[in-house]
Amino acid sequence: MKTPTITAAALLTTVTAGHCEQLIVNSYGGPYEAIIMERIIKPFEDKTGISVVYDPVGSSSQDYAKIKATNGRPGFDVVVMTASQSLDGCKDGLLEKFTSATVPNLEKLSPAINKIAGECGAVHELQYMSLLWRTDKLKAAPSSWAALFDSELKGKVILPTFQNIMAANLMQVLSVKNGGDLLNNVDPGFKAMAQLAKQSVGFEQSSAVMETYVKDGQVWAMPFWNGRAQLLVDTGMPVDYIKPAEGTIPLIATLNVPVGTQNKEAAMKFVNFFLEKSSQEAWVTGYKVGSARSDIDVPDAVRAKQITTEEDLDKLLLPDLSIMAAKLPEWGDRWEREVVHAAN
CATH class of the missing domain: 3.40.190.10 (Periplasmic binding protein-like II)
Known part of the structure; x- marks a missing residue:
């Protein structure tokens, strides 16, 4: 579960008060927060110069309810949800559709898994x-x-x-x-x-x-x-x-971008970065999950327990x-x- 800390409105105030390009990413607290900060967010900031404000407030269903209640303007730019919310958000017109032009690394994901999440969900991890x-x-x-x-x-x-x-x-x-x-x-x-x-x-x-x-x-x-x-x-x-x-x-976790975000270009950069081969390798080995990319290089001990190959994907219901x-x-x-x- 995501743990309440600070409201998205307060975070938005922090962002608008600053001068550099900033991005609000809504996801989970606890061990997840420490791992994503170390393995994804800090490397993304170093590479792009974009400052990320982390917002560990709300569950996936609560986050989508907020997106729906605000007509796609929830106060965060990227959100971690699941394939179910991705499909609902696309149907409701509240989430941005991803393409290979806006998120080039989509083409590196398993087509079967990507299809399940729909056009608005970028699959960044798989559990089972x-x-x-x-x-x-x-x-x-x-x-x-x-x-x-x-x-x-x-x-x-x-x-x-x-x-x-x-x-x-x-x-x-x-x-x-x-x-x-x-x-x-x-x-x-x-x-x-x-x-x-x-x-x-x-x-x-x-x-x-x-x-x-x-x-x-x-x-x-x-x-x-x-x-x-x-x-x-x-x-x-x-x-x-x-x-x-x-x-x-599988539990198919997705990155999503609400349609009303004011930082769409930066949001797409973050989504694409999370799907990079090196980022997926860092995430799989850090958070102990699987990937929709079958070309990642991870230790055999990790591969034996996770979904990391096309053969693994083929065995899923x-x-x-x-x-x-x-x-x-x-x-x-x-x-x-x-x-x-x-x-x-």
Whole structure:
């Protein structure tokens, strides 16, 4: 989650009071902020002479709500959101469309991933829904989502609420695993989730809260975004994570530029810089995520855990996000009736 610090209005005052070219970038706080400042923003400032004001306020959905409420003039120039908001923003005419002329490095990204985010989203990182487990608790390392249903994990699993997109994604993966599909025949997915709910100690919306269950040993396995999972591994926690054999769904993070920005040229420069080969290499190794560029050079240990090659991309399950967005309200109601009810 992004952490509130200072309002965009206050930041805008800071920018207009200065004399050099400045850019307001809205993104996340916590470890993300330290890494992006070191590996992306400082090198961008050094290369271009453009001063960046960092704004870690609001979640992706809150940021898009602000863009919508201000008719594309939210007070920041570049924002980190996801492919879902990118598609909505394009449809609503509130985000700038990127082209190879304005952002040349778009041509270096995987066409399949780029297409998912639409014309208004520049994919700067990929995470995937991994299976995270306590290495000191399970008898054997899991290889499949089926491990979550094992008897040894009865009462040792935590699930996301439907407000966390991991819930829908896990349902979709289990749907495919059990003979259904990602969008139109998801009955097998809901049936499997109702069964899994009986294994669970409950539901939590926040990834940060979910990980506390693993840290204190109350939970031994759960779905979790791999970037956060790797950060846990790096702390020395007795945990590990995998891309299960049946496949998984990516979290596609995007850079976006609201249509009302007053610093459009600088914003496009920042987006293009973030997509540079060297920038992607720095970001992947620093934040422990994947890239839509398959030509990056990263250590084998990083490559083994991240999405960094065309082969990795080909193994992902990629739902049509526009169709999925339309189905989410219905799925949310069904989740409460079938999955939450099964846990009670």
